[in-house]
Amino acid sequence: MSQDRAGDTVAATQPSRRARPAPATRARKLPHIQRERKTLFVTFVTQKRWILPESVRQIVLDHCLHDHLAQYEMHAVVVMPDHVHLLFTPLGDDDANTYGLSQIMNSMKGASAHAVNRALGRKGAVWQQEWFDRLLRSDESIRNTADYICANPVRAGLAEHEDTYPWLWRSWEGPP
Helix, strand or coil: CEECCCCCEECCCCCCCCCCCCCCEEECCCEEECCCCCCEEEEEEEHHHCCCCHHHHHHHHHHHHCCECCCEEEEEEEECCCEEEEEEEECECCCCCECCHHHHHHHHHHHHHHHHHHHHCCCCCCECCCCEEEECCCCCCHHHHHHHHHCHHHHCCCCCCHHHCCCEEEHHHCCC
16 A cells, blocks of 8 residues: 555555456447557546646546556646546556456546545545547557647646646656
8 A cells, every 4th residue: 555645545556456358349428449559548527627626636647647557558647627638558467458448447537536525525526427538540659649638738828838737747757
């Protein structure tokens, strides 16, 4: 067990975790398409576009990175005031089964929602049930897509330069 920056207990990653592989296509209100070992650009949004207080944005970032290199290889994350952008590649378990997008997203969103609510002393939904995801095409660069995601705070007027935005993480800048 370890603690995240908010002091919440976070379970250590267990190498024996089992993947729940995703079907090639999964439909809820939005279609979700996953291909083995293909990189995904995912956006999830707060319930009713609620603005996350700055005091909990690091908690969200920490939870997005929790299973980095265990269930997925995270390339970039940006926690915006009312949504989160992720760029990651699902990994496989010990039996070479790729972790499913639903398993990854439900874990990430559920754990972060509980931690945010606990930190704020509130109850209720934090995230919208669905998320938007897109597979990167074979000719798309992970680095270029990550750069696009990381420029989001600048485009939104939240920072003059992406390096000054505190709730942003890029894999090429070191471990979480």
